[in-house]
Amino acid sequence: MHLIDPDVWGHKVFTGAWTPAAGGTTPVVSPATGTHLGAIGRAGPEDVRAAADRAADVQPQWAHTPYTDRAAVLRTAGDLLAEHKEEAQRWLRLEGGSARGKAAFSVHVATAELYEAAALASQAHGEVLRTAQPKLSLSRQVPAGVVGVIAPFNFPLILAVRSVAPALALGNAVVLKPDPRTAVCGGALLAEVFRRAGLPDGVLQVLPGGADAGEALIAAPPVRVVSFTGSTAAGRAVGELGARHLKRVHLELGGNSPLIVLADADPGRAAAAGAWGSFLHQGQICMTTGRHLVHERVADAYVDALAAKADSLTVGDPDGAETVLGPLIDAGQRDKVHALVRGSVDAGARLAAGGSYTDLYYRPTVLDGVAPDSPAYATEVFGPVAPVVRFSSTDEAVRLAADSPYGLSLGIITGNPMRGLEVADRIPSGIVHINDQTVDDEPTAPFGGVGDSGTGARFGGTRANIDAFTETQWVTMRADIARHPF
Incomplete structure (x- = not known):
């Protein structure tokens, strides 16, 4: 029945x-x-x-x-x-x-x-x-x-x-x-x-x-x-x-959650986590990793790995066994996502992967060389878009992560978890994940954000x-x- x-x-x-x-x-x-x-x-x-x-x-x-x-x-x-x-x-x-x-x-x-x-x-x-x-x-x-x-x-x-x-x-x-x-x-x-x-x-x-x-x-x-x-x-x-x-x-x-990748992180494994955080359910999640803040020492390798992962993901009918990304919910959401991506490219970002769509199917997208005022970085996209900003010091990473009206989830990838927690203590956020991306939920854990989240x-x-x-x-x-x- x-x-x-x-x-x-x-x-x-x-x-x-x-x-x-x-x-x-x-x-x-x-x-x-x-x-x-x-x-x-x-x-x-x-x-x-x-x-x-x-x-x-x-x-x-x-x-x-x-x-x-x-x-x-x-x-x-x-x-x-x-x-x-x-x-x-x-x-x-x-x-x-x-x-x-x-x-x-x-x-x-x-x-x-x-x-x-x-x-x-x-x-x-x-x-x-x-x-x-x-x-x-x-x-x-x-x-x-x-x-x-x-x-x-x-x-x-x-x-x-x-x-x-x-x-x-x-x-x-x-x-x-x-x-x-x-x-x-x-x-x-x-x-x-x-x-x-x-x-x-x-x-x-x-x-x-x-x-x-x-x-x-x-x-x-x-x-x-x-x-x-x-x-x-x-x-x-x-x-x-x-x-x-x-x-x-x-x-x-809403949220525009940052993932901070410190200099001692493994860039390949960090990128795999970042891809999940940005592309799961086409990025239509309040906790989606909306900002990838990556130390300049590992940034090139991280972007290459993230773009390769994006290009490898199957986008199509959600009923398909191999499908990873299905459609966006409607045409209005698709057009909003695409406008934010094109606006960021026009503002100087490099399109490392994606940036295109067929019907409501939007390719997972990686934007490199993004400025903090780029549309896809400053705004909750609610689509499969991963903007990458490079930083040179921990203080700069903290400033970038905290410079947002949102405060829902924070991920920090590092070889030193205690250092990651020290960094997290400087950034307002309702949720913190050390050595993981920003998307997680368990019935036994309190869930919620601060600020505009x-x-x-x-x-x-x-x-x-x-x-x-x-x-x-x-x-x-x-x-x-x-x-x-x-």
Whole structure:
């Protein structure tokens, strides 16, 4: 039996059951071939407001469900996703343009997120506090209530489930708005997984939609916490609207992450890591290695190795067994990427590899001799582009790496890991990887950036997830009624 059946989700949104949406429908299209795969419901603001009210009605009962039962639902959801992994991967390739390896990785991590969330349900949720008075004083973490999750197209399954799963485990109801471009693999898939896992109706609702649906979700009075993953520009708008409505907003935004290759690094091995950081999923990752800062002593060898790796990678239909890079998500993204590459070449950069495309397939691109003000260096490209800047001293590398409004991820390649950590201590970043590139994610690790990359670590790991999706409540108890001066 299929987990993702177009006859079930076609022309509908998920409100606990699959129902038509006031906002109409959105076509489901393969970016690889342009094939029409069906149509899914598109939520309008009225759909979102009704979903938020529905979630508020059912959330208290879910919160009072024994944690063992909540954990069982999460474990069953993980089992179902693992059981149907081939089908889930197929839809990530069809709808999201994911190559086979990236699709398999996405399903593996999403399954792990579900299992970690199941374990989260049984974690201690408070502490006994010191008090100078004759009473018991404690703090406890209680569900926030209704959580709104707005997820993007690039890693649609992981970037939805990493908020949805812990929020549910901690007793919240969730309204998920996936990107309409990946509404099946980033929305319908999760709806069906949780429906079949036994989650009560209305505790999770999945409503693909545009900006108007997102605004309605943030403004809806029952929604107390909003988890947003997307661009920095969109995140600013989400944060501003959330502040107006006094919502707690978690923002995981863009990046332009640097990879520093020090003079004592092996340039060939460093370039292999750098290629993965820049070219995985066509560079459409917030953690993508956007800036390669390479010591002049090893720069020539590094660029040669990186360009050779780029030229060797197979770009094509993501369903192909040998394909490494699939298509960019749409023509608008492709044209943005190409304009940044051409603008950098016009500004004096040397095109060492790539720089061309066919349809939505963009060749992995290496730019050498890049100046810090070149378009592809100064801007988050969100495409398979590796700009290389050379430096002559560690102080210069630190200055270049820190000279960015973003602060999501940092990689440092060196023969001396302790020296790498010393360098990292001088560069603001939410994530640091010594002797690795900038792209990594684990359900047990806190994830988030600083500066224009977001509002800090708030996903992953017990502490970050509990902080993100609960409220802290202070409770005191006395043996008898307190006496007061009047």
